[in-house]
Amino acid sequence: xxxxxxxxxxxxxxxxxxxxxxxxxxxxxxxxxxxxxxxxxxxxxxxxxxxxxxxxxxxxxxxxxxxxxxxxxxxxxxxxxxxxxxxx
Amino acid sequence: xxxxxxxxxxxxxxxxxxxxxxxxxxxxxxxxxxxxxxxxxxxxxxxxxxxxxxxxxxxxxxxxxxxxxxxxxxxxxxxxxxxxxxxxxxxxxxxxxxxxxxxxxxxxxxxxxxxxxxxxxxxxxxxxxxxxxxxxxxxxxxxxxxxxxxxxxxxxxxxxxxxxxxxxxxxxxxxxxxxxxxxxxxxxxxxxxxxxxxxxxxxxxxxxxxxxxxxxxxxxxxxxxxxxxxxxxxxxxxxxxxxxxxxxxxxxxxxxxxxxxxxxxxxxxxxxxxxxxxxxxxxxxxxxxxxxxxxxxxxxxxxxxxxxxxxxxxxxxxxxxxxxxxxxxxxxxxxxxxxxxxxxxxxxxxxxxxxxxxxxxxxxxxxxxxxxxxxxxxxxxxxxxxxxxxxxxxxxxxxxxxxxxxxxxxxxxxxxxxxxxxxxxxxxxxxxxxxxxxxxxxxxxxxxxxxxxxxxxxxxxxxxxxxxxx
Numbered sequence: 285x286x287x288x289x290x291x292x293x294x295x296x297x298x299x300x301x302x303x304x305x306x307x308x309x310x311x312x313x314x315x316x317x318x319x320x321x322x323x324x325x326x327x328x329x330x331x332x333x334x335x336x337x338x339x340x341x342x343x344x345x346x347x348x349x350x351x352x353x354x355x356x357x358x359x360x361x362x363x364x365x366x367x368x369x370x371x372x
Numbered sequence: 373x374x375x376x377x378x379x380x381x382x383x384x385x386x387x388x389x390x391x392x393x394x395x396x397x398x399x400x401x402x403x404x405x406x407x408x409x410x411x412x413x414x415x416x417x418x419x420x421x422x423x424x425x426x427x428x429x430x431x432x433x434x435x436x437x438x439x440x441x442x443x444x445x446x447x448x449x450x451x452x453x454x455x456x457x458x459x460x461x462x463x464x465x466x467x468x469x470x471x472x473x474x475x476x477x478x479x480x481x482x483x484x485x486x487x488x489x490x491x492x493x494x495x496x497x498x499x500x501x502x503x504x505x506x507x508x509x510x511x512x513x514x515x516x517x518x519x520x521x522x523x524x525x526x527x528x529x530x531x532x533x534x535x536x537x538x539x540x541x542x543x544x545x546x547x548x549x550x551x552x553x554x555x556x557x558x559x560x561x562x563x564x565x566x567x568x569x570x571x572x573x574x575x576x577x578x579x580x581x582x583x584x585x586x587x588x589x590x591x592x593x594x595x596x597x598x599x600x601x602x603x604x605x606x607x608x609x610x611x612x613x614x615x616x617x618x619x620x621x622x623x624x625x626x627x628x629x630x631x632x633x634x635x636x637x638x639x640x641x642x643x644x645x646x647x648x649x650x651x652x653x654x655x656x657x658x659x660x661x662x663x664x665x666x667x668x669x670x671x672x673x674x675x676x677x678x679x680x681x682x683x684x685x686x687x688x689x690x691x692x693x694x695x696x697x698x699x700x701x702x703x704x705x706x707x708x709x710x711x712x713x714x715x716x717x718x719x720x721x722x723x724x725x726x727x728x729x730x731x732x733x734x735x736x737x738x739x740x741x742x743x744x745x746x747x748x749x750x751x752x753x754x755x756x757x758x759x760x761x762x763x764x765x766x767x768x769x770x771x772x773x774x775x776x777x778x779x780x781x782x783x784x785x786x787x788x789x790x791x792x793x794x795x796x797x798x799x800x801x802x803x804x805x806x807x808x809x810x811x812x813x814x815x816x817x818x819x820x821x822x823x824x825x826x827x828x829x830x831x832x833x834x835x836x837x838x839x840x841x842x
Binding site for chain 2: 301302327328330331332334335338344345346347352
């Protein structure tokens with residue numbers, strides 16, 4: 285399934301902020317796991333993505349009010365997290 | 373030294389921990405746990421632990437870790453502190469230490485067939501705060517702080533192995549008490565009670581010395597949290613009364629600053645695990661309106677020296693340690709309070725008087741090219757001092773086809789390669805200019821800030837392959 289516009293934008297943000305040169309944003313899957321298996325990102329990658337998200341959308345990732353581990357699980361959940369908090 | 377020392381050397385009424393529920397989905401206010409309540413939790417857990425001589429302590433919640441750590445000691449067993457929580461690591465440890473079990477707080481996978489106990493569930497099921505005030509007073513009065521034999525093997529910590537295989541370091545109760553007494557003099561500001569937040573895991577040597585040992589022997593109240601994101605760090609700091617102390621690493625502090633969030637006042641920031649650039653140290657001091665102390669240590673001994681990085685490049689050695697520079701770049705350290713014999717440091721030190729030294733670089737970093745001596749650390753520091761360079765690593769790579777050693781730099785920067793090389797040329801002999809310089813988005817540092825050579829080599833290999841394909 286092709287990515288939605290918002291997911292495509294998030295995929296670009298991840299690929300750019302982490303310099304994932306061997307991955308094209310359009311190749312990413314909406315429900316592929318970002319950490320562990322899947323893309324295999326680590327906690328410092330999470331910090332890097334969180335910084336990029338705060339700079340682009342003005343949303344601060346935080347583990348307390350929401351389960352941030354859930355938010356970071358896939359492209360879909362990350363987009364949902366940002367959308368919810370942008371309007372909040 | 374007496375043959376036994378109590379588990380806790382503090383007034384029992386003092387604040388021990390600011391406890392926030394480890395499960396982010398459970399909304400509950402944080403509460404302050406007293407030393408008496410802590411000891412009571414330790415005693416109750418110690419009678420409930422599985423049979424076994426070794427406990428693999430994987431708790432991520434700091435209060436759960438502390439209760440489990442001490443309950444294991446009271447029980448007469450030993451804590452195993454691995455560098456990660458992977459199921460492969462768990463399996464390896466249970467093979468090596470046959471009578472072991474896992475203690476955790478329910479946020480990770482436990483390998484099959486291994487006995488384990490969820491400390492968080494235990495603590496919440498028997499929560500002391502549920503008791504009425506009368507019951508709490510009775511508990512406080514009946515509390516007896518257990519005495520521990522100084523020779524008891526309290527913990528075995530394992531290094532992350534960036535310089536080789538994971539090495540076990542044995543810590544007896546006596547060496548923990550003595551080491552912590554020395555650390556307390558240097559780590560803590562001269563104030564009655566300090567509130568501590570740490571971004572590093574309790575299992576890691578740096579987190580262990582600060583967030584676990586200090587609350588047992590000094591007037592420290594530690595937060596149970598281990599925040600990663602900048603907003604979480606700020607929120608947890610706000611939850612702590614003043615004076616505050618933040619324990620962190622260069623990597624975490626760099627992201628905290630980049631977030632541009634306003635920090636509450638932090639009286640002191642303690643930073644260790646990899647060298648901190650002076651410019652970053654100055655920015656942190658301004659952002660937190662306090663002072664930043666950088667700590668120098670090694671896994672065998674722990675913390676050994678400190679400096680206020682914003683104002684000096686010289687490290688001052690802690691009491692109780694004897695440094696002997698033997699020439700050939702070799703320095704040995706004798707620590708009278710430790711069961712280990714003298715330790716040969718991986719670093720080259722140059723002393724300017726009996727207690728102060730300059731860190732010249734790691735021993736394995738010494739370079740000898742065309743008869744000229746240089747150091748990888750020196751080149752790395754020059755790179756870090758260049759404008760728009762955020763992070764850098766230099767290593768020697770052996771060319772397989774020509775068997776010639778060459779210097780390679782991997783740099784994170786908003787600058788052109790030729791600008792960086794030109795800046796290096798101003799300071800360095802041409803033989804010490806890296807022959808290849810790769811610009812990357814970030815260095816593959818571990819959470820502790822360490823940069824394993826193997827992983828760095830993989831990054832270089834990826835870049836080389838990509839170039840040859842083009």
